[in-house]
Amino acid sequence: MPQLPSFIQMYRDLVAIPSVSCLDPSWDTSNKEVIEKLAGWLESLGFQIDVHELDRQPGKYNLLAHYVPDGMTQGGLLLAGHTDTVPWDEGRWTHDPFKLREENGRLYGLGTADMKGFFAFVIEALRRIDLRTLKKPLYILATADEETTMAGARELDAFGHLKPDFAIIGEPTSMTPVIMHKGHLTESVRVTGKSGHSSNPAAGINAIEVMHDVITQLRSVQNDFRKRYQDDSFEVPYPTLNFGAIHGGDAANRICACCELHLDMRPLPGMNIDELYGVIDERLIEVKAKYPGAICLEHMHEPIPGYRCDPESEIVQLAQGLTGNPPEPANYCTEAPFVQALGCQTIIMGPGNIAQAHQPDEFIQIDEIAPAQSQLRDLIRSVCL
Numbered sequence: 001m002p003q004l005p006s007f008i009q010m011y012r013d014l015v016a017i018p019s020v021s022c023l024d025p026s027w028d029t030s031n032k033e034v035i036e037k038l039a040g041w042l043e044s045l046g047f048q049i050d051v052h053e054l055d056r057q058p059g060k061y062n063l064l065a066h067y068v069p070d071g072m073t074q075g076g077l078l079l080a081g082h083t084d085t086v087p088w089d090e091g092r093w094t095h096d097p098f099k100l101r102e103e104n105g106r107l108y109g110l111g112t113a114d115m116k117g118f119f120a121f122v123i124e125a126l127r128r129i130d131l132r133t134l135k136k137p138l139y140i141l142a143t144a145d146e147e148t149t150m151a152g153a154r155e156l157d158a159f160g161h162l163k164p165d166f167a168i169i170g171e172p173t174s175m176t177p178v179i180m181h182k183g184h185l186t187e188s189v190r191v192t193g194k195s196g197h198s199s200n201p202a203a204g205i206n207a208i209e210v211m212h213d214v215i216t217q218l219r220s221v222q223n224d225f226r227k228r229y230q231d232d233s234f235e236v237p238y239p240t241l242n243f244g245a246i247h248g249g250d251a252a253n254r255i256c257a258c259c260e261l262h263l264d265m266r267p268l269p270g271m272n273i274d275e276l277y278g279v280i281d282e283r284l285i286e287v288k289a290k291y292p293g294a295i296c297l298e299h300m301h302e303p304i305p306g307y308r309c310d311p312e313s314e315i316v317q318l319a320q321g322l323t324g325n326p327p328e329p330a331n332y333c334t335e336a337p338f339v340q341a342l343g344c345q346t347i348i349m350g351p352g353n354i355a356q357a358h359q360p361d362e363f364i365q366i367d368e369i370a371p372a373q374s375q376l377r378d379l380i381r382s383v384c385l
């Protein structure tokens with residue numbers, strides 16, 4: 001059994017192992033080494049370890065460490081996090097992003113806040129808990145590819161019958177229980193027209209003009225969303241549709257043959273995603289009929305649904321009681337809807353601040369460490385002892 005390193009050494013080790021996930025293959029890295037590191041530490045604490053290589057992403061891995069007291073098969077607590085980080089901005093970090101650095105009361109490094117460091121917190125919290133004294137199961141879940149496709153969180157079935165009572169996803173929320181966020185859909189609309197000389201518009205089908213009609217319809221969807229749906233828990237209380245990128249044509253004197261638009265939509269929790277797609281399809285019926293076969297809609301990734309946990313639920317009450325922080329919504333997406341689908345009360349709560357996530361010189365405040373460690377330890381004790 002390997003000896004468990006100090007908290008700071010675990011932090012240093014986790015930051016030192018690159019585990020970037022990125023849709024650009026030149027950045028993308030396997031998370032295998034992080035998983036192996038965690039497996040060794042968690043095994044030395046007495047956990048059983050299951051590792052699953054993703055079907056969707058061979059070379060990427062999920063890990064489930066479990067300690068299930070005799071006679072129990074389900075319930076207990078799941079502590080979850082992702083092992084991957086975003087890429088780093090070359091030239092904008094003042095130091096090596098993979099070298100943990102202490103300065104100004106902060107620990108700097110890629111993944112210090114979002115969120116490899118969370119695993120060091122969990123293991124540190126467990127250092128002083130004898131697993132054999134647990135009365136409820138305890139699970140640690142480490143996923144892959146959260147920052148891109150959430151492929152890891154989509155394959156939790158691979159661990160068989162996993163049904164904790166409660167789950168905490170340790171994204172950096174400054175130990176505030178986050179209990180809801182919107183979903184995220186990324187779509188592309190491609191218009192294929194017909195090129196021709198610009199002197200005769202009738203000689204072709206102008207993809208930019210067709211796209212203009214498409215956008216007019218989608219603008220009315222934006223208004224519809226605003227009128228039809230309302231959830232005042234969010235600062236922006238309706239689902240959004242954003243036009244993010246558009247490319248079309250190559251020369252002023254040609255009829256544009258191809259135009260592509262990328263958009264994102266953020267549905268409210270509880271919204272039926274298929275219904276939302278239905279609204280768009282319906283709105284495009286006319287323009288599609290006018291230009292048969294010219295308009296093609298595609299999902300750029302599998303949808304991430306919205307998520308909400310009842311503020312009155314036990315886990316929210318417990319987390320609020322231990323941290324003193326009332327629950328909040330978030331404006332970013334997490335793996336919460338997938339973890340919640342296991343059938344457990346799920347919140348997002350971890351050390352570090354989301355403002356530092358995905359930023360050069362990412363850090364965690366050193367004076368946050370001790371309180372977060374003891375809050376996590378108390379949480380584990382409250383649920384499992």
Ligand SMILES: [Zn+2]
Binds near residue numbers: 082114172
């Ligand atoms: Zn994260």
